[in-house]
Amino acid sequence: MIRLTSITRVFHMGDQEVRALNDVSLDIASGEYVSIMGPSGSGKSTLLNVIGLLDRPDSGRYELDGSDVTALSETEQARVRREKIGFVFQSFHLVPRLTAAQNIELPLILEGLAPAERKLRVDAVLDAFDLTDRATHRPAELSGGQRQRVAIARATILRPTALLADEPTGNLDHRIGAEVMALLEALHHSGTTLIVVTHDRELGARAHRHIAMRDGEIVGDEK
Amino acid sequence: MKLRDTLSLSLHSIASTRTRSLLIVLAMALGVGAVVVLTALGDGARRYVVGQFASLGTNLVIVLPGRAETSGGFVGAALGQTPRDLTLDDAQAVGQLPGVRRYAPLNVGTAELASGGRLREVTILGSNADLLPIRHMALSHGSFSGGAAQIVIGSVIARDFFPDGDAIGQRVRLGDRRFRISGVLSKQGESMGFNTDEIVIVPVDDAQALFNTETLFRILVEANSRAAIEPLKQAMSHVLKQRHDGEEDVTVITQDAVLATFDRILSALTLAVAGIAAISLAVAGILVMNVMLVAVTQRTAEIGLLKAIGAPAADIRHLFLAEALWLSLAGGALGFALGHLGSWAIRLAYPTLPAWPPTWASVAGIATALITGIVASLLPAARAAKLDPVRALSGK
Structure with missing residues (x-):
């Protein structure tokens, strides 16, 4: 489970201080499906980055599965990120020179698994995501939907407890976006905590819990 | 991340920027090749001279009539005598x-x-x-x-x-x-x-x-x-x-002394040209640094992604160091080959000159290439490892 207590994150733009997160406290239980919505600059992406350990809060306490992760070293945070958190981005962020299979394999390489074990797991995931015939294609040769499926496969191959999606359908047309959402929701059904940041009302409404943000603060939280 | 995977992933990224990698390898190779060829020339000249002396005989002491003196003329001249x-x-x-x-x-x-x-x-x-x-x-x-x-x-x-x-x-x-x-x-x-x-x-x-x-x-x-x-x-x-009635009217010379002098002069000369050639390796090192800095900038988003999926800073640093290692290794190997080819060509053109590159020069050339390559990549690698993942992901 995720527990944020009085999290503050401040950015400095010139001599101006921007409080992207202002004293935010939030509990998300394991297996929840949460959407975070709000206008641009409301701090929703920063919240997701803090939850995903990509960004360090300036103050406050963050507990993940019962242990304080704010105090961890950079290397330990990287390990937590690798094992417990999966990221899905609006612009997919696939490595262009690597094939679909190689992109999916990356977290396994970082984890230090043996090549034989990696191959087994990548093949299984390619099959589960219906990408087997695209395994040796590079991102440039894939459609947007396929790219996001590869990205989701990569984010989930180490079976993280939480899947964080930042505008996962922002670069996709409506039909493909719906397919991708269905895929993410299927992963949620199998037990993964799913947190989606979006400003698409229709998309946000599909979640079981809706968090609204404005000016770095949570202004709505309803189930 | 395992060392093997670091090496293969970095090799992969080098292969994907083929032209640029080839140019760096070439720069490195020219530096190493220059060290090898120039030391082959210098050492060849030394061996040629030593060989000429050795063909005169070993442990040779030679007596010649007359007193060879640089200051004053021989003693007999002042006394009106001729040397015996x-x-x-x-x-x-x-x-x-x-x-x-x-x-x-x-x-x-x-x-x-x-x-x-x-x-x-x-x-x-x-x-x-x-x-x-x-x-x-x-x-x-x-x-x-x-x-x-x-x-x-x-x-x-x-x-x-x-x-x-x-x-x-x-x-x-x-x-x-x-x-x-x-x-x-x-x-x-x-x-x-x-x-x-x-x-x-x-x-x-x-x-x-x-x-x-x-x-x-x-x-x-x-x-x-x-x-x-x-x-x-x-x-x-x-x-x-x-x-000779107490007159020192002969000159006794040993070829050893002459030989040792030539040996010293030519060895120093060889070292000097090797040093000059090594400067080109330093230039190649700066080239490596520049190219790696560009690579870090170009691959900012990729570095951010690797961090997002759980790569610690050390892994990122190692990836870039490994790239430099590959480049300098390839440069060193190619330079070694070029140098030996050049030395062979010299021997072909001047058969009397034993222009064999000395082993120490080949080893030193390749080692210098490796060290300059890795040292030059320390800064870019550290810069990559320090990137803030959030900013890196947005390509800033």
Whole structure:
């Protein structure tokens, strides 16, 4: 489970201080499906980055599965990120020179698994995501939907407890976006905590819990 | 992340920027190749000179008449005396000294060699049988005992005068004296501007009679060992001074001293050119740094992604270091090959110059390439590892 207590994150733009997160406290239980919505600059992406350990809060306490992760070293945070958190981005962020299979394999390489074990797991995931015939294609040769499926496969191959999606359908047309959402929701059904940041009302409404943000603060939280 | 995966992933990213990688490898290779070729040249020159000296003989001490002095002229000049000549007796006295392995008196002159209607002006060395081992000359046929009226002829003369190869035992005329050929020198070629294939060696007594002289051109002495050279040189000067009524009117030189000087000068020269060539490696190192910095900027988003999926800073740093390692390794290997190819070409163009690159130069060239490559990538790698993942992901 995720527990944020009085999290503050401040950015400095010139001599101006921007409080992207202002004293935010939030509990998300394991297996929840949460959407975070709000206008641009409301701090929703920063919240997701803090939850995903990509960004360090300036103050406050963050507990993940019962242990304080704010105090961890950079290397330990990287390990937590690798094992417990999966990221899905609006612009997919696939490595262009690597094939679909190689992109999916990356977290396994970082984890230090043996090549034989990696191959087994990548093949299984390619099959589960219906990408087997695209395994040796590079991102440039894939459609947007396929790219996001590869990205989701990569984010989930180490079976993280939480899947964080930042505008996962922002670069996709409506039909493909719906397919991708269905895929993410299927992963949620199998037990993964799913947190989606979006400003698409229709998309946000599909979640079981809706968090609204404005000016770095949570202004709505309803189930 | 396992080392193996770091190496293969970095190799993958190098392969994807082929032109740029090739250019760096080429720059590195030229640096390493320059080190290898230039040291091959320098060391070749050194070996050439050392070889020329060695062909004169080893542990050689040479006596020449007259006092070679850079300050003032010889002592006798002031007293109205001429320096005494070296004689056969001097040679014998020197030859009895302890520490002498063998000695050879030497007379040099020219005379006409005549046989079977052929006539030629030849260089004549008058000496004893020990001249051959002292000067590292070998006989291809026959023998040379130094006995009266026996001569040894060079291989070219043997071929020209006796094309049928039956020179041994033939009678020939040198000037107005008759000799019998007892040996033929094996082919040796030039040695210090002196072609041993076209000389005639005669017993020293016969040479002195032929040239109508009592004096010697040189006394060649071979010491028992390197260590014996210096005391022997002192003893020889002493004995000759006594024999010459207390006048130091001979010069005793050791080729060792001359050789050591040349060796030192040419070794220093080799090091100097190697150092100059190494500067090009430093330039290649700066090139590597520049290219790696560009690569970090270009791959900012990728670095951010790797961090997002759980790569610690150390893994990112290692990836970039491994890329530099591959590039410099390839540059070093290619440079090594280029250098050896260049040295081979030099040897082909100048067969007398033994332009073999010394092992230390190859090792040092490749090591310098590796070290400059890795040092140059430290800064870019650290920069990549320090990137803030959120900003990196947005491509900033």
